[in-house]
Amino acid sequence: METEVASSEKPHLPNRLGVKGWVWAGRYTLERYLYTLHRLTGLGLLLYVALHLGANGFRLGGEESWTSAIDFLTNPFGRVVEYLVMAAFAFHALNGGRLILQHLGYTLGKPKPPIYPYVDSMRRRRPLTWVMLAVIVALAIYILVEFVT
Template sequence: MKTKAAGSENRHLPNRLGIKSWVWGGNYTLERYLYTLHRVTGLGLLLYITLHLAMNGFRLGGVESWIDIMEILGMSGFKVGEYLVAAAFIIHALNGGRLILQHLGYTLGKPKPPVYPYVDSLRRRRPIVWAMLALIVALAVYVLIVFVT
């Protein structure tokens, strides 16, 4: 007996590559790697939120318990982790904004006749991606300077 994939109802092909497709599945464009980065940063932020909420629980133990946990979190390894969380937030937020605008059609531009050599809407709107990446780098460097100083 065959089992149908949930939500697919014969409309989609099965995802044969699975997680491997995050890294390679053919001739990927820049946006496809941003898709992977969006998921990786999202999972990292989800892990951070879980740890952050668990850490907040130490507040219930009173002032001594709070000071103890803050001493542990003040160590240099955690500071590096804190910076990575900030960088992940910047990447996830800006790329998420780009995805929302794109999904709603605002950044796709007007349709063009299919004249050879064919250029899809993603490639035509590539400057938006470069601008977003430049902003991500600028903000990540700024936050790094704030962390270091």
């Protein structure tokens, strides 16, 4: 029986794996796990933005209200959350840039004849992924040093 499914343009198969499919559905490549991490950091940042906008409301209460809110949020746990937000932003932004370049076809390179051993498009893009990961790690370390010092 044909069922009505979620798409404004055309029907597609139901997502049988659900959230489990984010983690495992066979042998995933590195990029697939980056995709999962992209989603997790996106959801985390969205949650942080919601809390941040809520906290901004204390500004409407004047100086005393704002200062007491900032004092409440200024603690080691708050600093850890702040660092995680910065690191998540660095990852999400750089990985998002990589995805945009890939989706628009800029990282495919010139077409090559299919001569053995074949190199699929994902492996041809892999150097960009490693460079991006190196920059993210360097940024995460830099931000950590800035926070600690």
